[in-house]
Each structure stands twice: as structure tokens, then as C-alpha cells.
Amino acid sequence: MKLDSDHLEILAVIVEKGGLTEGAEALGKSQPSVSRTIAFLQDRVGMPLFEPGRRPLRPTELGQSLARIGAQIRSLNQEASQLLTRYRAGHAGRLRIGGTPIFMDGVISTMVADFQAHEPDVQIDQSYGYLDELLTQLRNGALDLAIAPLSPSMTPKDMEFTPVLAGRNVVACRASHPLIRRGAITMDDIRPYQWISPPENSPLYLDLQLALRSIGQENFRVNFSGGSLASILSVLVGSDSLTVLPYSVVFMSRKTMGIDALPVKIEHPARRLGIIRPKDRSGPPSAAQFASFLTSELARLQARMDHEQQVTRRRG
Amino acid sequence: MKLDSDHLEILAVIVEKGGLTEGAEALGKSQPSVSRTIAFLQDRVGMPLFEPGRRPLRPTELGQSLARIGAQIRSLNQEASQLLTRYRAGHAGRLRIGGTPIFMDGVISTMVADFQAHEPDVQIDQSYGYLDELLTQLRNGALDLAIAPLSPSMTPKDMEFTPVLAGRNVVACRASHPLIRRGAITMDDIRPYQWISPPENSPLYLDLQLALRSIGQENFRVNFSGGSLASILSVLVGSDSLTVLPYSVVFMSRKTMGIDALPVKIEHPARRLGIIRPKDRSGPPSAAQFASFLTSELARLQARMDHEQQVTRRRG
DNA sequence: AATGTAATATAGCTTCAAGTTATGAAACTC
DNA sequence: GAGTTTCATAACTTGAAGCTATATTACATT
Numbered sequence: 064m065k066l067d068s069d070h071l072e073i074l075a076v077i078v079e080k081g082g083l084t085e086g087a088e089a090l091g092k093s094q095p096s097v098s099r100t101i102a103f104l105q106d107r108v109g110m111p112l113f114e115p116g117r118r119p120l121r122p123t124e125l126g127q128s129l130a131r132i133g134a135q136i137r138s139l140n141q142e143a144s145q146l147l148t149r150y151r152a153g154h155a156g157r158l159r160i161g162g163t164p165i166f167m168d169g170v171i172s173t174m175v176a177d178f179q180a181h182e183p184d185v186q187i188d189q190s191y192g193y194l195d196e197l198l199t200q201l202r203n204g205a206l207d208l209a210i211a212p213l214s215p216s217m218t219p220k221d222m223e224f225t226p227v228l229a230g231r232n233v234v235a236c237r238a239s240h241p242l243i244r245r246g247a248i249t250m251d252d253i254r255p256y257q258w259i260s261p262p263e264n265s266p267l268y269l270d271l272q273l274a275l276r277s278i279g280q281e282n283f284r285v286n287f288s289g290g291s292l293a294s295i296l297s298v299l300v301g302s303d304s305l306t307v308l309p310y311s312v313v314f315m316s317r318k319t320m321g322i323d324a325l326p327v328k329i330e331h332p333a334r335r336l337g338i339i340r341p342k343d344r345s346g347p348p349s350a351a352q353f354a355s356f357l358t359s360e361l362a363r364l365q366a367r368m369d370h371e372q373q374v375t376r377r378r379g
Numbered sequence: 380m381k382l383d384s385d386h387l388e389i390l391a392v393i394v395e396k397g398g399l400t401e402g403a404e405a406l407g408k409s410q411p412s413v414s415r416t417i418a419f420l421q422d423r424v425g426m427p428l429f430e431p432g433r434r435p436l437r438p439t440e441l442g443q444s445l446a447r448i449g450a451q452i453r454s455l456n457q458e459a460s461q462l463l464t465r466y467r468a469g470h471a472g473r474l475r476i477g478g479t480p481i482f483m484d485g486v487i488s489t490m491v492a493d494f495q496a497h498e499p500d501v502q503i504d505q506s507y508g509y510l511d512e513l514l515t516q517l518r519n520g521a522l523d524l525a526i527a528p529l530s531p532s533m534t535p536k537d538m539e540f541t542p543v544l545a546g547r548n549v550v551a552c553r554a555s556h557p558l559i560r561r562g563a564i565t566m567d568d569i570r571p572y573q574w575i576s577p578p579e580n581s582p583l584y585l586d587l588q589l590a591l592r593s594i595g596q597e598n599f600r601v602n603f604s605g606g607s608l609a610s611i612l613s614v615l616v617g618s619d620s621l622t623v624l625p626y627s628v629v630f631m632s633r634k635t636m637g638i639d640a641l642p643v644k645i646e647h648p649a650r651r652l653g654i655i656r657p658k659d660r661s662g663p664p665s666a667a668q669f670a671s672f673l674t675s676e677l678a679r680l681q682a683r684m685d686h687e688q689q690v691t692r693r694r695g
Numbered sequence: 696a697a698t699g700t701a702a703t704a705t706a707g708c709t710t711c712a713a714g715t716t717a718t719g720a721a722a723c724t725c
Numbered sequence: 726g727a728g729t730t731t732c733a734t735a736a737c738t739t740g741a742a743g744c745t746a747t748a749t750t751a752c753a754t755t
Contacts, residue, residue: 064460067741068384068452071459083703096743098704103741108463110664114520118702118751124473124663125466132459136384136452143387143448144380147424150441157440204430347440383712399732412714414733419712434722434731 066129068136070104073097074112075133078122153352155184160353161200162210164191165267166336168292169312170228170364171210171357178356185349193266198222201339207346208354212266212309212334223342225354226335227361228311232270233324235308237300240323248327250279259295259306260288270331271307277330296320311336314368336361382445384452386420389413390428391449394438469668471500476669477516478526480507481583482652484608485628486544486680487526487673494672501665509582514538517655523662524670528582528625528650539658541670542651543677544627548586549640551624553616556639564643566595575611575622576604586647587623593646612636627652630684652677 077086077097087094105112112126122130149155162171167189175187192200193211198219200206218224234253242248242256258275261267275283287298292312299306300321313324338354340346393402393413403410421428428442438446465471478487483505491503508516509527514535516522534540550569558564558572574591577583591599603614608628615622616637629640654670656662 064463066456066459066463068388068456069742071456072384084701092742093744094703095705095745100742102704110467116751120703125463128462128466128472129459132455132462136455139448139452139455140382140384140387143382143445146444146448147380147382147441150444151426156444385713400730408713409715410732411716411734416713418733432722436732 064107066104066107068133068140070100070107071129071133072137072140073100073133074104074126075130075137077101077120078126078130079134082120149184151348153185153348153350154182156347156349157186157188158347158349158353159188159190159205159207160210161190161192161197161206161208163193163212163266165261165265165292165295165312166210166212166309167191169309170315170361173315174357174360177360178353181356182349182352185353187353193264197339201341204344207340207350209339210336210357211339212336213339214332214334215337218339221342223340224337225340225358226337227358228309228336228365230331230334230336231310232267232274232307232329232331233310233313234274234305234327234329235299235313235322235324236303236305238317238321238323240303240325242325243323248325253278253305253325253327254280257284257286257302257304259290259298259304260285261295261306262289267307274307274329274331278327296322309336311364311368314364314371380423382420382423384449384456386416386423387445387449388453388456389416389449390420390442391446391453393417393436394442394446395450398436465500467664469501469664469666470498472663472665473502473504474663474665474669475504475506475521475523476526477506477508477513477522477524479509479528479582481577481581481608481611481628482526482528482625483507485625486631486677489631490673490676493676494669497672498665498668501669503669509580513655517657520660523656523666525655526652526673527655528652529655530648530650531653534655537658539656540653541656541674542653543674544625544652544681546647546650546652547626548583548590548623548645548647549626549629550590550621550643550645551615551629551638551640552619552621554633554637554639556619556621556641558641559639564641569594569621569641569643570596573600573602573618573620575606575614575620576601577611577622578605583623583625590623590645590647594643612638625652626684627680630680630687 073086073090076089077083080086080089083098083101084094087097090097101112108125108129110125111123112129114121114123146155160171160175161167172189175189179185179187190200190206192209194213197206197209197211201209201222212230213224215224215226236242236256242252245252258271260271275281286302286304287295290298295306295308296316298304305325307329310324313322317323338357340350340354345351389402389406392405393399396402396405399414399417400410403413406413417428424441424445426441427439428445430437430439462471476487476491477483488505491505495501495503506516506522508525510529513522513525513527517525517538528546529540531540531542552558552572558568561568574587576587591597602618602620603611606614611622611624612632614620621641623645626640629638633639654673656666656670661667
């Protein structure tokens with residue numbers, strides 16, 4: 064004996080509103096329509112759902128019980144509609160993001176926290192990877208959105224790249240480092256110090272090599288390598304070691320961690336940090352939501368960094 | 380954006396079963412049917428519920444979420460079906476019974492307890508009343524079933540009366556009463572004792588008067604009146620007072636309370652205790668269930684009473 | 696008791712989702 | 726790349742759901 068859920072919902076409304084006429088109005092249907100629906104349901108049930116021969120239609124006990132269930136079904140149905148509405152507007156759903164480790168830890172995680180303050184019902188699954196892996200995952204649907212450094216001209220045809228930050232790298236050290244507050248820094252000044260190195264398979268490692276070559280230091284001593292950002296910063300703060308990091312990462316944690324960038328110009332590849340999304344698949348609406356949030360937040364961050372740099376340049 | 384609950388249920392089954400074909404089978408529908416239903420739902424939703432271009436059909440996150448709600452709706456729907464089935468078989472629902480106070484308290488309440496051991500989901504609302512009130516309530520639907528003494532020939536045309544017990548009244552006293560275990564009892568033996576009287580508006584009060592007149596005692600002293608059965612029995616057990624009660628009531632509580640019936644024949648009206656139900660309205664199925672339970676239980680009680688009486692008669 | 700009013704039921708019709716079978720298309724397997 | 730499985734589409738029938746118009750019935754009122 065399968066009952067129609069719609070019928071139970073209609074029954075619930077009628078019982079709640081206390082009559083066919085009012086119930087029909089609340090449902091946005093005509094009175095005869097719901098009358099016949101109830102007659103139909105009553106037929107199927109085989110017993111009266113309303114006391115017979117009563118004009119302000121009063122439910123029987125069975126009618127009441129079924130109406131109670133109908134009301135629950137109704138509320139679940141509404142929950143579904145609401146979920147859908149929120150999902151479509153990007154206010155609900157799961158969002159899978161991925162990016163290069165250092166940048167995710169150093170910059171994006173803060174933005175994620177801000178985003179979730181606005182959108183508590185968007186669940187974010189974060190994962191790490193380098194460009195090729197990220198692209199693969201974007202293509203096979205394992206990822207909705209990636210954040211990575213990429214040279215705009217190298218963007219794959221099936222991807223859309225939105226640059227959000229300059230990709231400038233800097234030499235970072237602790238704020239109390241002897242080289243800080245020196246006017247100009249020469250290669251000889253830097254040579255004595257040891258280096259913290261990112262994992263050897265990471266793009267940042269190549270950046271480090273490139274950077275050091277650009278200031279004429281081919282050989283360098285590494286005293287720590289392979290750690291993620293938290294470890295790198297810990298070692299950086301606890302020693303006079305140097306390392307190469309995106310300026311945005313240094314900028315974000317310079318106050319809280321007590322680190323700074325040396326006023327040395329190093330070379331870096333023509334890459335920009337940005338958001339990568341598949342062109343064909345639109346992904347969940349929350350992806351667009353998050354992307355636009357990131358874009359505007361990172362634009363503000365870029366502005367703050369630009370401002371700081373001007374001030375520093377004037378002072379120095 | 381109102382979604383069809385049926386669609387959500389179908390979605391839930393498909394997601395659970397892991398495919399259209401299996402889902403359709405589980406639903407007892409053809410595969411094209413559910414396919415089109417899903418297509419329809421997907422249209423309404425406006426976003427994919429399943430990953431496009433995947434053959435063992437895999438739901439998207441939105442599809443999963445909606446399916447979860449659909450599963451809940453489905454289980455509620457099944458709950459409704461089950462409720463209906465149980466209700467129709469008389470295994471669920473509320474049952475409103477009414478009857479004369481002494482008999483309800485003394486006999487029926489025990490039966491109710493037994494009944495509820497078998498049918499825990501039948502909620503019984505008990506109320507008290509005398510014949511006229513009971514009939515009124517049966518007629519206006521405030522009561523599903525009444526239990527009262529009634530002379531079968533006086534049964535109203537719109538009611539069905541099922542006699543279940545002889546209406547014999549007896550003179551009751553405590554088991555330790557001086558008159559118990561005397562061979563024959565005369566009017567003079569009884570005369571000195573005081574009487575416990577039921578409420579003056581009760582039929583049992585008339586029975587008491589009739590009974591005493593029948594043994595030649597016109598004037599009688601009343602030392603307690605108006606109480607319900609529990610009080611009457613308390614006073615009875617705590618004193619040498621006498622009273623008139625249906626034999627069935629005495630029989631039920633003779634062991635536990637320590638009361639007994641005097642071996643005196645008293646007159647009583649030609650009434651039988653029975654179940655009264657309206658002829659037209661069938662009432663809830665649990666009424667029939669309860670009525671048949673009562674009938675058989677009280678038949679057994681009658682047999683036990685008959686047996687006891689034979690034994691007593693042989694002995695006496 | 697008659698009558699007026701409000702509420703529900705019925706009639707007759709149209710529309711469209713849901714069901715069917717038959718068949719086409721696509722993705723996975725090996 | 727051939728075969729198998731799985732899903733989608735086509736073409737059609739059926740019946741529930743919706744509507745308007747109207748009849749019926751219970752309650753209220755005098």
C-alpha cells in the first residue's frame with residue numbers, strides 16, 4: 064500500500080489550515096482540486112480521513128496521524144528546495160580546491176577562513192599539488208578550482224587562468240637578522256649564510272636556484288629542506304638562515320612571525336599567482352563564489368603590498 | 380522552486396542502488412520511466428545531478444544531498460504505509476472506551492492491561508459514565524465503544540449489544556466477616572450491619588435498593604457512599620459493612636483484596652454486562668480488535684466464575 | 696422550521712507527467 | 726575494436742491533476 068507523498072503533504076496542509084478552502088488557498092490550488100485529491104487518497108486508504116458529515120472538516124485520528132507524517136514530508140521537501148536555492152547561489156555545497164603548498168598555507172588558508180565566515184555552509188576540501196597534478200585533477204573532476212603560479216601565456220587551452228597576484232619572489236629571513244636594516248646588500252654579505260630549501264621537486268626549488276644564480280651565488284649551503292611552510296618559518300625564525308619565498312607569503316606572516324624580506328632584487332620567472340578553472344565544466348556555483356571572493360581579497364592584498372613597497376622604497 | 384517528492388524518492392533509490400537499471404528494478408518500474416523522471420528533475424533543478432558522461436551513473440554532490448533528503452522522505456512515506464496497515468488491522472490508533480465506573484475499575488481495567496500487552500500501539504482513552512451518557516457519546520462520536528449493563532431487549536435500534544457477562548449482583552463483605560462460612564444466612568443475620576452505598580444517581584444504587592427490598596430489608600443504614608470502587612473496597616475491607624456489587628467485580632478482587640460474597644440470593648434486574656457499539660459507524664479497527672479480545676477474555680472469566688460457583692454449591 | 700451562508704462535492708473538460716515497449720547511442724570491458 | 730552493459734530517446738496510452746461552473750450539504754440565524 065504505497066501512498067503518494069504529495070497527497071500526504073496536501074492532507075497535512077488541509078489539516079493544519081482547518082479546511083479544504085483555506086488549505087487549497089495555502090497550496091495555491093483550486094478547492095475542487097484538493098477536494099478530489101483527498102477523495103482519492105481516502106479511497107486508497109479505505110477509511111475516512113475526516114469525520115463524515117462535518118462541515119468545518121475535522122480529521123479522524125488516522126487523518127491526523129497521516130497528516131503529521133505529511134507535514135514532516137513537506138518540511139523535508141522544503142528543505143530540499145532551500146538546499147537547492149542555496150547551492151545554486153553558491154551558498155552551500157562542497158568545494159574542492161587545490162594549490163601549491165607554500166602559497167596555500169601562507170596566503171590562501173587565511174582567505175579560506177574569511178570566506179567561511181561569510182559562507183559557513185560551503186565545505187572546503189583543500190589539497191596540495193604542483194601544476195601538472197592540479198591540471199590533471201581539474202580535468203578529471205577531482206578538483207573544482209586550483210590556485211598556482213602560472214605564466215599566463217602558458218595557460219592550457221582547456222583552462223581559464225585568472226591572475227590575482229604578482230609572482231615576485233624575495234629572499235626572506237627573520238626580522239632580527241643582521242642583514243636587515245643595512246642599506247645596500249652585496250653578494251658577499253649574503254654568502255656566509257646557510258639556506259632553507261623547499262622540496263627538490265617543487266617549482267619553488269627551481270626558483271631558489273634561479274634566484275641565487277642571478278645574484279652570482281652558484282653554490283649554496285642548505286641546512287634545512289623538505290618542510291612545509293610552518294616548518295620553514297619555524298627554522299627561519301629560529302636561525303639566521305635565508306630562504307626564497309613568494310613576497311605575498313612573507314607579507315602575510317611578517318608581523319605575526321617576525322620575518323622580513325631582504326632588499327635584494329632576485330630574478331624570478333614570468334609567472335603570476337592565479338586561479339585556474341576548467342573552461343568547459345562550470346563546477347559547483349560555490350566555486351565561482353569562492354573565485355570572486357579570492358580575486359577581490361587578493362586584489363586588496365596586492366594593493367597593500369604595493370603600498371608598503373613604495374613606502375619602503377622612499378625610506379630606503 | 381517546488382520539487383516533486385516522488386522525484387526525490389526515485390533519485391534516492393537510484394543513488395542507493397548505484398544505477399538507473401537497478402534502481403528501476405527496485406522501484407518496480409521500467410528503466411526508461413525512471414530515466415525520464417530523472418531527466419525531468421534535472422531540468423527543474425537546472426544543474427546536473429549525475430556526473431555527465433559516466434556510465435555507472437555517479438551522483439554529483441548536489442545529487443547526493445538531494446538523494447539524502449529523498450531517502451528521508453521515502454522512509455517517512457513507508458512509515459505512513461506501515462501506520463495505515465497497522466491501523467487497519469487494529470494494531471495501532473487511539474481507542475476511546477467508556478463504561479460504568481465500578482465495572483470499568485473492577486473488571487475492565489485488568490482486561491485493558493492484558494490487551495495492551497498484545498497491542499502496545501493502541502492507545503486507550505478510558506472514561507466513565509452511565510448508560511444514557513454513554514449512548515449519547517457513542518452517537519456523537521466521542522466514544523468508540525462502551526461497556527455497561529443493559530437488558531438485551533432494551534438495546535437501542537442504532538446500537539449493537541454484545542452481552543459478555545451475567546449481570547448478577549451479590550452482597551459483598553470482607554473475607555474475615557462474621558457472616559462468612561455460616562451455612563445459611565437469614566434476614567436477621569444481616570440486619571445489624573451497616574451498608575456501603577454507591578453514588579445515589581448510579582444504577583447500582585437502584586440495584587442495592589432492589590436487592591435489600593428483595594430480602595425484606597426496607598430501611599438500611601449507610602455509613603459510606605459516593606466513592607469509586609477503590610474507596611468502596613477499602614472501606615469494605617476495613618469494616619464489617621456490607622455492600623452490593625456485581626459478582627464479577629467481587630470475583631476479580633476477592634483474592635487480592637480479601638473480600639467475598641455472602642451466600643444470599645438477592646434479586647437483580649434482567650441485565651447483562653456487555654459491549655455497546657454504534658451499528659452504522661464501524662469506528663476504528665482497534666475497536667473491533669478490542670471488542671473481540673474482551674469477548675473472549677470475559678467468556679473465560681464467566682467460565683471460571685461458573686466453575687467456582689459449582690464448587691461452592693457442592694461444598695455448601 | 697425556514698432560510699441564508701459558507702463549505703464541500705461533483706461534473707465535464709484539458710493538459711501533461713508517468714507509464715509502457717522498441718530502439719538508438721554511448722561508455723566501459725577485455 | 727568488438728561485445729556488453731547502461732542509459733537515453735521515440736512514439737504512444739493512460740490517468741491523475743488542474744481548471745471553471747454548478748450542485749449539494751451542514752451549520753447558523755431568525
